[in-house]
Amino acid sequence: MKKHNYSAGPCILPQEVFEKSSQAILDFNNSGLSILEISHRSKDFVAVMDEARSLALELLGLEGKGYQALFLAGGASLEFLMVPYNLMKVNGKAAYLDSGTWASAAIKEAKFFGETVVVASSKDQNYNNVPKGYSIPADADYFHCTSNNTIFGTQMKEIPTTNIPVVCDMSSDIFSRQLDFTKFDIIYAGAQKNMGPAGTTLVVVKEEILGKNGREIPSILDYAKHIKAESMYNTPAVFPVYASLLTLQWLKNLGGIAAVEKLNNAKANLLYTEIDRNPLFKGAAAVEDRSVMNATFLLNNPEHATVFDAMWKEAGISGLPGHRSVGGYRASMYNAMPIESVQVLVDVMQALEKAV
Amino acid sequence: MKKHNYSAGPCILPQEVFEKSSQAILDFNNSGLSILEISHRSKDFVAVMDEARSLALELLGLEGKGYQALFLAGGASLEFLMVPYNLMKVNGKAAYLDSGTWASAAIKEAKFFGETVVVASSKDQNYNNVPKGYSIPADADYFHCTSNNTIFGTQMKEIPTTNIPVVCDMSSDIFSRQLDFTKFDIIYAGAQKNMGPAGTTLVVVKEEILGKNGREIPSILDYAKHIKAESMYNTPAVFPVYASLLTLQWLKNLGGIAAVEKLNNAKANLLYTEIDRNPLFKGAAAVEDRSVMNATFLLNNPEHATVFDAMWKEAGISGLPGHRSVGGYRASMYNAMPIESVQVLVDVMQALEKAV
16 A cells, blocks of 8 residues: 655655656666666766756746756755855855754854854754844855755745845755745755655756855865766766656646645645644644644644554554654655645544544 | 666666666555655665665675775765865875876875875876886875776776775775775775666775874764764665665675676686787787776777677677777676676677678
């Protein structure tokens, strides 16, 4: 039986991505070769990389606006390092918003390079909200934020306006909602939520901001070198890039970000309405900052957990337990999750209410 | 029709790896979930990672000898950076053997950190041999070499003995031949030759050499942090690691490195014998340094290329053209290539001899 997969990432992907990528492992493009054994320099794979790069920009509305899309390795955690290496000046400084565990990890890596100003932090509230009302120093080399906090289930609803470059870790909500993406100078995202399987990282860079920090950059960490090599500076993660392309094609056929945003809002609305209505549950995050991707919630009476856990498992749900730093439950409702799966969870919550 | 895949990497893998990994994308371990959508923290995937790490050490004969195996991201090119970050002292120096394009790239990245002594180079001979008879400075922080040079088709037949730590890029011949692997302190290899598909990198580290260079290391580049996190410091490349495990299991079932080395020697012997016998061809690399993995060869008369190219393509061979820096042909005969495929190539070479 196919599960209702609420995993926070790696996570559910469209069924057609599973089917097409499974087939490509047996025979890719009728070539007599598996996607796992073809050269990354082969005509067929260069076409995959080129289409993935241009489709990412197209879906974000960034084509022809001075941006380049790269599919790199190392996850968002390597971008925590690459961003300061590429943007922070020698003796410069960077501004960071501390809205969660991953933002905090990005800050730690930036401190390795130089002065790192934390403009605001919700750490004292266990990151249950996204800080607001902060000011961004105009003399910083860049401002870094995290658009969606997977662990705590919060999401930035507004992106601040500033004159310095804006860098955003969008790992857990890229391609899920419409934003004016031209407000960003660098967007990066580990693939393993809305874009594909684990193993590749999308980095979207506005080219004009590169080459200005006067710092010598190791080749493998240099965005300009990756751009010049058309995202093939070294062997890319062939299969994860291919599966990401399939996912982006699925999204385009669905109607793009505008279409999926409506579906995502409907799913989140269905679940949050039940969390607020059902007297057994409460939300974990500040209401105004609730993430459309990751809904965190708790049982008012922890003694109901045994029964509830048995009920959702019986219903074919997986991946629902919350992160250890929040506890309770986390329902991750990424692009590929059908609203029918959310209805199954809501039904279980209502059945629990009747049962106890 | 299934091709005879001579690609230099990504490259041929065992057919059972294609079949099992294709199936796991549809349903992994009868879990009702795809391998592409499971959490890297799930019990099933933690078991995959643990087995891959211990099996890599077992196959190399390094279990219980103070080594740790990691499956990292970023390819060998990121290791070019991680090695000096982790081993080179502040104001220290490192010794490198320059035996090919990738060795040269590793040297370039190390120079970023400090003094880099090139103990010997065959660059002036277009890397057609592996330098010998050099001395390794006893006061260097480590010695770095490349066991097999994919592009030029040369291979180190002896590993020098030295009292300083030895680091080896084994990307293109790991798991292909028996060596005393305890001579090495760090071995690294991009997966996409003998270990699996592109997207993960095996790093084998002797733990006792870490933490001694007095350098502050960015978290994502710190081997000690990856070891502490059991190779899950950040989300690993789930599918590439899984497919690598399947490949390592295949190798173990075959009889391990000792068994595959015999097969590899038989394949290389078959092809090199024909290169030397056939008056139309000549080898590109120094005979004593010829790689068992990658055989480079040229037509004595380049005008035969059109006919030869048509003939091997007709025979179902792919991936045979040489790297642009060597020209001619390169037959990569990694572990998974059956000797029958080599015989097909030899037959075509003999047919060409008769045809012209």
